[in-house]
Amino acid sequence: MHVRNFTxxxxxxxxxxxxxxxxxxxxxxxxxxKFGEMLRLKNDLCFVLDDDGEIVGTILGAYDGRSASIHRLxxxxxxxxKGYGRMLMQTLEDVLKEKGITKMMAQVHIxxxxxxxxxxxxxxxxxxxxxxxxxxx
Numbered sequence: 001m002h003v004r005n006f007t008x009x010x011x012x013x014x015x016x017x018x019x020x021x022x023x024x025x026x027x028x029x030x031x032x033x034k035f036g037e038m039l040r041l042k043n044d045l046c047f048v049l050d051d052d053g054e055i056v057g058t059i060l061g062a063y064d065g066r067s068a069s070i071h072r073l074x075x076x077x078x079x080x081x082k083g084y085g086r087m088l089m090q091t092l093e094d095v096l097k098e099k100g101i102t103k104m105m106a107q108v109h110i111x112x113x114x115x116x117x118x119x120x121x122x123x124x125x126x127x128x129x130x131x132x133x134x135x136x137x
Contacts, residue, residue, distance in 0.1 A: 001084075003091045006046035006058065008039050013055040014048065014072070021074045024109045035060060035072070047091050049075065049084055059088040061096065067103040068096050073115075089122055107131060 006014070011032060018025050025031055038060065039046055045068070049057030056079055060071040070092070075084045096104060105127075106119050116126075 001049060001051045001056070003047050003057075003087060004050055005043050006039060006048045006060065007043065008036060010048050010055055010058075011036060011039070014058045014074075017055055017058060017076060018072060018074050021077055021080075022112070023072065023074055024111055038062065045092060045095060047088060049088060057084050057088050059092050061092045061104075063096070063099075063101055067105055068092075068101050070104065070106040073106075085118060086122065 015025070015028060015031060018031075026034070045061030045063065047059050047061075048055050056076040057074060059073045062069050062071060070089075073085060073088060075088070093104065106124060108115055108119070120126075
């Protein structure tokens with residue numbers, strides 16, 4: 001099992017993983033549009049945990065010039081709580097540090113509150129923010 005860069009060809013397997021682990025996801029075409037473009041443009045912050053061709057974990061990082069953010073951190077249910085999520089986080093954090101990026105944030109969907117302690121155990125703290133979004137389509 002090893003961490004490698006996420007490629008556009010990994011998307012179908014990753015999407016199935018996200019659904020299997022219960023992440024909130026948009027319909028397939030919308031997710032492909034949003035994250036597919038991100039992967040085509042800059043995948044050096046996007047990783048998969050590959051187990052002999054099976055995608056068993058993902059993490060997508062993004063950087064807006066000020067801080068980095070985490071998207072779609074997921075680990076196959078049978079492999080959770082075995083250090084693989086931490087491995088994916090460490091991989092992303094190491095790459096960010098190499099690039100001189102000093103701040104990273106994680107937004108957690110309200111339906112996934114159980115992951116908050118995972119982030120806190122990695123040194124993340126809650127900020128008093130409310131996220132508002134608008135679809136511009």
